[in-house]
Amino acid sequence: DADVTQTPRNRITKTGKRIMLECSQTKGHDRMYWYRQDPGLGLRLIYYSFDVKDINKGEISDGYSVSRQAQAKFSLSLESAIPNQTALYFCATSDFGDSTDTQYFGPGTRLTVL
């Protein structure tokens, strides 16, 4: 079984709809991240969380919110989706005890906003 899972894997929605993307991990890591990937731009950080009570904005947090429901779960919400939020979204985890800060990625969620 995959250590980092994301649901759904694909989602098509309409402008103005509320969307939640979910991430779960079995690695026991305390740090979790949400990124979006756009062609030619690499990955950009949306939000990150170092533990259940810690939430931090990343480079492009506008239009997004997150919830860390448990150490193993980190959800990303789009309160009112817009077409330029069409992208590939990745969740990642890392371990505070790993000084290299290696991140482990989920398989991604492809979101299309019409």
Next chain:
Amino acid sequence: AQSVTQLDSHVSVSEGTPVLLRCNYSSSYSPSLFWYVQHPNKGLQLLLKYTSAATLVKGINGFEAEFKKSETSFHLTKPSAHMSDAAEYFCVVSPLGGNQFYFGTGTSLTVIP
């Protein structure tokens, strides 16, 4: 400030020939450096990482990278390309002990039979 520049957005090589994917970085602190690979419709997989130990780092699938502080480079190489190496490759920098990753824009590798 941290940033990563991948010097080529696309690289094409023939099967069996060497691969060179170039990466330059800037970092205010001693960095950790990573290469990740993304195959079509897949997530990101760690290829290798540099964390202030040996400057020549060996990764999976025959890839390696050399950290050159004087040149602020961390180029990825492989002696002989295989068809299965066709993918998107990302160079990533993180300040050592820091808390964020900074991604390059990616290099798409095509392997020609």
